Amino acid sequence: MNYKVSDLSKILDISSNTVRRYEGMGYLSPDRMDANGYRVYGAEDVTKMIIINHYRKIGFSHAEIAEIFKSGYHEKISMYEGRLAAIDKELAYLTGIRHMLKDDLVLMKKIEEVKDGFYQRDCVPMNYVLYSENGVLLKEEGRLDTIQEFFYNASELRYVYIFKKEEIAQGILNCNEGIAVKEVHMERFGLAKNEFTCAYEQKPSIMKIAKFPLNFSELSGEQKQTLFEEVFGDVTEFMKENQYEMAGDVIGIKISMSLAEDAEEQYVLVSVPVQ
Helix, strand or coil, X not given: CCECHHHHHHHHCCCHHHXXXXXHCCCCXXXXXXXXXXXXXXXXXXXXXXXXXXXXXXXXXXXXXXXXXXXXXXXXXXXHHHHHHHHHHHHHHHHHHHHHHHHHHHHHHHHHHHCCCEEEEECCCEEEEEEEECXXXXXXXXXXXXXXXXXXXXXXXXXXXXXXXXXXXCCCCCCEEEEEEEHHHCCXXXXXCCCCCEEECCCEEEEEEEEEXXXXXXXXHHHHHHHHHHHHHHHHHXXXXXXXXXXXXXXXXXXXXXXXXXXXXXXXXXXXXXX
């Protein structure tokens, strides 16, 4: 049975332009004409169109489909295995993105739940690498390599502040910034620890949501002191009342940016380890 372009369009629900484009790619061979001079296609062309549609759904490119059409059975198996591996990699990436999106939502909802208070729980163990200390960029070659490995290999990243225990004890609020990956994900993303990575261990912690200006590193000493009281004042008082001691550096996980009263600010989950 012979088919016109319009027949293929109706049967397969595709445009006439698609049929002609596939013909131009060499998939189809309408070597017959009807009495009116129109191209006609054979049953094998319908089969090819169905197979091409199947390959496209799987995710093969037209270049790959052309290669498949010229390949033997074993070569096709190899191409299928390659495509399956690519899909598995994409799924792993999307799973990571989904986890990070869910974490973002949980943290953003915490903003409303906690408001001006704080709560207690164990912090999540992480590994981080700093890219800035007190507003000064850190540029060692090995550090930059590590930052880029974190940045490009890990689909689940956190941007963090690290406040040194000794400085917090003295009422000093220096801005140390970095990127972090949960300990449980390091091997999954092929990340290795080195001299530039630091471990943030799981410990009982006091947590609160705090607002930081985006230009935190550029604040004056007086402004940082005011911010210190806003962030740590009630936590410090709570620790004294309950005979807690700070058990390590403080981590601040950046949650989101917001615009309030024409000023850009960010919400940060501050986690103070205690014992």
